[in-house]
Amino acid sequence: MENLDGQLEELTPMIIEHGLSVLGAVFILLIGWWLAGWAKKKVMKKGQAAKGMDNTLVPILGQITKILILVITILAVLGQFGVETTSIIAVLGASALAVGLALQGTLSNVASGVMLLILRPFKVGDAVEVGGTTGVVDSIGLFTTEMHTFDNIGVSMPNSSVWGSEIKNMNRFEQRRVDMVFGIDYSDDMDKAMDIIKKVLSEDDRILSDPAPQIAVSNLGDSSVDIITRPWVDTPNVWPVRFDITKKVKEQFDANDVSFPFPQRDVHLFKEN
Template sequence: MQQFLDFLQKNQQLILSYSVKVLVALVILYLGRWLSKSLTHMLEKALIHRKVDKAVVSFLSGIIQAAIMVATILIALSQVGIQTASFIAILGAAGLAIALALQGSLSNFASGVLIILFRPFRAGDFVDAAGVSGVVEKIEIFQTVLKSPDNKRIIVPNSQITGSAITNYSAEKTRRVDLTVGISYDSDLKKAKELLEQILKADSRILAEPAAVIAVGALADSSVNILIRPWVNAADYWPVYWDTLEKIKLSFDQHQIVIPFPQMDLHFKKEK
């Protein structure tokens, strides 16, 4: 006992100094734990407010909380005099090895986070992305699930979506229907335009504003090409497209407006 007391008396300054370092390290651990919880809570509230998927919110929160706690532990260890350079080197090497092994998955994950945060499209939108078209069913962490118009499920890696152009056909409430119809040079151009105006006015799905455009687009080799550009609600795009083409054909046939088509002349040579 006397020896222990002598040890304490001789090393009083060292013990006091080390105790202060341990106390500071414990305070750092406490503050780091509090900071990690506060930041992850704020992040969760912000992401949930943006209607981000709960699985993604939980995953991101866990990663950020773990990163803050690892940094806090390293700072606390260095405070008490433990060299942390070797720990940092080991963590760096392990992180590099994991990143190289999972670079494809990490790329898909990062792309999924960007899609969820910036919302170039939402579930239910009809999009053209990564060379495929379909209605978005689900946006997951590593992939996006689309359903094609012919009811096929298409699973696209998120990195392919963010790495290519995205066309969102559902982003705007209205769309313009682009049609081109050719008539023969012998047909009555004014009559054809009048018939087209009547067809568009008779369709209640076609919007009054912006006004539809009917104009000559080109004097082609075998036809006068007329451009028809009505505006419709996005949901009416394809029904109006198909119905208008059918009405144009029937109306032109009824009023003798000829729609030219490619023809081939065959010449037979009789051998004598």
């Protein structure tokens, strides 16, 4: 009994010491976790409020802030147990090199994401075409670029695929040209048709006068004489103008006896003796 009491007396300081270390580690972990989330929200809020800050960079800065605070928290927790953190950092550095060699594809996505953020061929909210996929950019992360198509289908593309593809940004410039082709019958008056198109364009306030619209005969097709029409508009008006002008030209052609020919082919029959 006396031996047991003696052992307890010897273990009590050790239990108290380690118990306090565990409690301190748990406290540091909880505070660090809360601080990481709070700092991420704070950085994103400040970034969204800043006038010169691009919305594309805001989520990335918030995520990096959170990761840095969590790393510092973990090192502080290990230090609470007397672990030599400098050696751990060295081991982590060596491990990071090994992991980097094993995850070259993943790191390629990270590097591509960094290049997208630095060079910024597009930003969040832009309508783009990337690798044959057309949609609106929702976010640019460290690994993937998130988009949704115009019919609202979500698309997640690895950053390396985005960076390695041709990127068409439909919102980069304030003005765009709308290319339309109207085919008329060979028997119709070309000048009359072109005057009708010119009149339709002049009545639409969304059509810019500078640069002036271009209306010209572009092709003598198998079944039609093709008249190319190229008005310039502000970028948000591209599709509304295309739809409206197509409808109005068809209505005016019908009202003025200008026809849209159906595809046709002449067939010659030869009688063999």
